[in-house]
Amino acid sequence: MIAQEQARSRQVRRRDALDRLANDDDAWVATASADGQPCLMPLSFLWDGTALLMCTRRTNPTARNVTPRGGVVVTLGHTRDVMHVEGRAEVVEGSALAAESADAFAAKLGWDPRDRQPWVYLRITPRVIRTWREENELKDRLIMAEGRWLD
Template identity: 65%
Template sequence: MSTPEPPRTPEQRLRDTLDRLREDEDAWVATASSDGTPCLVPLSFVWHGDALVMATRRTNPTAANVTPTGPIRVTLGPTRDVVLIEGEAEIVEGTALPAATGDAFAAKLTWDPRKDSRWVYLRVTPYTVRAWREVNELADRDLMLSGSWLVPPSSVASGTDRSPLPS
């Protein structure tokens, strides 16, 4: 068994989380139907503004489970570097998606679902964000509670451009 690295500070954990939100392309997305049947799927995403934006076919269980809005869980990273996001998802038609958001999605993921009416977007507004690597980070894993960052993103520099959040 390996010895875990020392726990990260909340500021470093937030910095790492924001980097992952900017750089990762795929996440595990969990929803449940009205009768409680779970659905877990990988979806591509872009972090734009203060929300994750994903696309799925409108007939997929993930879209049905949150239509028109509903709870959602999203995880990023491997099991020993987890970012867990709980939030509210809303269905957004491609024609209703702000152009800047659709353009950011298309640029990052090299495809544009706005051109196909079979696809809808999920806009996920987080209300809880937790991040941890090992058991020694569990006690301080909360980065956002009730929709408010516990460490203000403006207080940490992240990514190569050193800006705290995309606009």
């Protein structure tokens, strides 16, 4: 049996979450089509301080699913250090994205999709964030609600 560490405080979880958002490169993105067909896709991302910025082809199910509904779930980490983000997504054309954001995306991830067709950005604004490592952190895993960090 794996020994459990002491549960982290909400403040420590928030700090850890912000660190993960700033430093991780990839996440799992879950969407559903209008008829309920699920889709799970790994995508690279940039955290701009308020939203996750990702990129995919407009023809991929993830981008198609965002258009009618906007709701997504993003998961970072592994099963013993989970960050679960529920948010709203919008599709942003490469030419419509602010140059500062597009430059930061390209610098972090090593590629620039602005001039590629049919690539689009997805801007995902978190509404709810939960983090946990083990069972002892499940009770207080909520660190963001209604788009606001909890103290």
